[in-house]
Amino acid sequence: MVNHQETVGDSILFSRVSLQGDCCGKQGLLSMIIDYYSHTEYRPTREQIERDRFVFFGLIRCQPWMVIPAGILIQFCYGSVYAWSIFNSPINRLVAANPDEPNKGSAEITFYIALGVLGLTGAIFGPWIETNHPRKSGIIGLVVFFSGHLTSALAVYMRMISLLYFGYGLVAGIGLGIGYVSTIDAVSKWWPRARGTASGCAVMGFGGGSLAFSAINKWLIDNTNLPLTFLILGSINFAVMLISVQFICPPPPGHNPDGVVVVDEGDETTAATTTRHAFGRDGADAEKGRRPRALAALPSAAQRQTLSVSLAEALQSRDYWLLYMAFLANIVFCLVVISNLPRLIDGLFGMGARNPRQPPLPAYIAVSIEGAFNMFGRVLVGVMSDLLGRKTVFLLLLAAQIVVLVFVPIAIHAGSFWGFLGLVWAATICYGGGFGMIPAFLSDMFGINNTSSCHGIILTAWSIASIAGGLAFTGIVNNFLAHGAHAYDERIYAVNFAWMLAVVLIGFVCCLFVRASIRDRMFPALPNQILRLRVFGRVFRVLGVRAGRSGASAEEPCADSSRQRCRLRTRFAEFEYLTKAEEQAAWEEYLTLRAVQHRLMTEHAAG
Incomplete structure (x- = not known):
């Protein structure tokens, strides 16, 4: 099998132009595994x-x-x-x-x-x-x-x-x-x-x-x-x-887009291309000296312009593994708490506390209420992700858990039983919500045909968080108890919540750098680009200052964010916040170059 490869950033996007080659007979174990993880499309009769x-x-x-x-x-x-x-x-x-x-x-x-x-x-x-x-x-x-x-x-x-x-x-x-x-x-x-x-x-x-x-x-x-x-x-x-x-049965053919739709977020148009269908039309436009047209969003999912990404290609993207880390960070705190909440309640606010007493709420009822918040969060966050966007909502989940982990030790130190439980229940909504929206997040990023595969692999984070997180929590508790501490000692939980906070902070940073849009993953970096992020739907990038361009800093104020670029230049770097129009112009120029490149390579292969 011969594949035409186009490398964009760290993602490899394939355009299959020939299905016969000299490797068909080499069915070793490695090639079988690669083939297994490269074809994930259901083809019903x-x-x-x-x-x-x-x-x-x-x-x-x-x-x-x-x-x-x-x-x-x-x-x-x-x-x-x-x-x-x-x-x-x-x-x-x-x-x-x-x-x-x-x-x-x-x-x-x-x-x-x-x-x-x-x-x-x-x-x-x-x-x-x-x-x-x-x-x-x-x-x-x-x-x-x-x-x-x-x-x-x-x-x-x-x-x-x-x-x-x-x-x-x-x-x-x-x-x-x-x-x-x-x-x-x-x-x-x-x-x-x-x-x-x-x-x-x-x-x-x-x-x-x-x-x-x-x-x-x-x-x-x-x-x-x-x-x-x-x-x-x-x-x-x-x-x-x-x-x-x-x-349970699959939807009819054409019900879902055949690939990942390349969408200009926040606009009513779809600027899209596909390695299998759209390059021919874009190439014709390029041949006539025109830029590719911004394609109007089509009502039928089957007709929407898409880019096909295989599972193997998805797993080569850094964005998948950044999302993996963010997902792990989102669940580690509550996975530990779910299995230890009765122990925490008894040791901090019950009969094992410094002043033994019956807690205001029995532990088994607190666990049941936690389960209800878990259920509620899965639906609530799923709905929010449809309305506000997957990445935005996931960042909110992680930010909420950061706040929880900062204030939980304070609630324990103050002896606030209801404050402690309220924070735990709030984090439980985030925990359940992560499970509720992650299949949709993966489908948006890598295509509906890769959802089961990507989802299955990312669930290994569930296993890692439950086993490693549980062992770390128990190990720290047992170490303190072995050295004379009591179950109500605040240091035990301060240390545990500190390492959990570090994990969630790392997950937040990882999620911040996830390029959730296929456009962001395809867009090539400028030669002197240091960083590029999408902030509130617009591109923010940091460029290194080339030799000979250093000097006094200059700033272009952003009076009208919809019409004027924000730019700040220092001695070492330039900071740019592009307008939608500037981003669209650069994107269409990139599509033209891709179309011309594809036509030249096709003509070379034919010749």
Whole structure:
């Protein structure tokens, strides 16, 4: 396979002009992996498209709204994994001859394994999920998830903790990873103009499951036994998901843009090009001495001018990994707090406090309310991202957590129980909101065909944050306690919140440098450019002063921001804030150069 490559900045954008070459026979492991991560497009047959017009075993005509309640119910069942803490004490008492030694705490490892496998599964199976029917991957996910519950029932019956790690941690974790990614991305594809809202609604089900199954698991354990609890729980989940997945199907061809749309944000026109379609027209304009036209936004998604980006190309972009770091930073604080909130409440404001007392609100109620804020944040932030833009909202989430982490130690020092809980609940909205909007963010940046794959890989940040963050928090606490500190010692939490604050600050900076627009990623840097950012929809850049241009500083005031450029020149650098008109002129000049370059290379290949 021969690919024509065009390198722009640090992104490599491919225009496939020939599909035959001398590497077709070299199918080594590396080439197979590259090929697997380079083709992530679902290509249904005409017969499959006709079958997808009806759902629920072909009895009901498919309607776009149906996928949202179906997705919520499926995610609700998968969310039962977050209620695992209810099983810890009963399992530890069952498998250990002495409930305190030596196996105390061994059941908790199951939860960490499941989350770690979830992220790894999403990263491995993401391309396969994208290239197959979502109902197929959904059914496989729920069957594997159910098998994990059956294996877990056998494990607790035989009192084998290693079999429990395999059954619920590995097997159920694989099913969870496949089902989580396939469901959310299938739902979001039906709503190209409201992806944040759609994915937020679907992920809301996951938060609801974590809230509801805490009570369900407790009731089953109290009224049956552990093996039967896993059997009943797995059977309920299997039945609900098997019915719900029958309403999951892909949208018809042309429902979504075939690639990433190149949009002039804040304008009513779409200045777009594509390596597969638009260069011919732009080249003709260039040949006649005209600039490419600003193309009016077309009503049909299938007709909008786009740029095709493969998964392999997306993963070569620094913007993906900057977003990865921002996502990890957004979830690390609440992942630690979710698993330790009862401990924090008891040690700081309850019976373990300096002055032992009953806290104003029982810990289990505080955890339930936190789950409600988690659910609410997933939908709220998804809607906000559709209205205000993904990057803007993500920066707001990280900024809010910075404020929380600054004031939480102050609330602890002041002994303010409600201040502490209020800050934690506010951060929980940000935590849930990150999960709600990240599928839409990835779809906007790298195309709908890469959503499952990019989403699956970025979920490994979930695994890293939960495991590494939890171990770091616990390690610091245990170190202080081993040196004579008490659970109410403020230093323990000051140190923990300090490293979390550093992580969130790094994530904020990373998000600031994410080029969320395909135009920003394509636009070539000037030879002396040091930095370029988009601030309030306009380009801000810093240029190094060339030799011979240094001197007294000069400033051009910005009286009318819509018509005049802001420029500040110092001895070492120039600072420019471009107007929309200046940016558009430079963009059209760049498109002309790309069109001419493409025509010359095509003529050279033909000759």
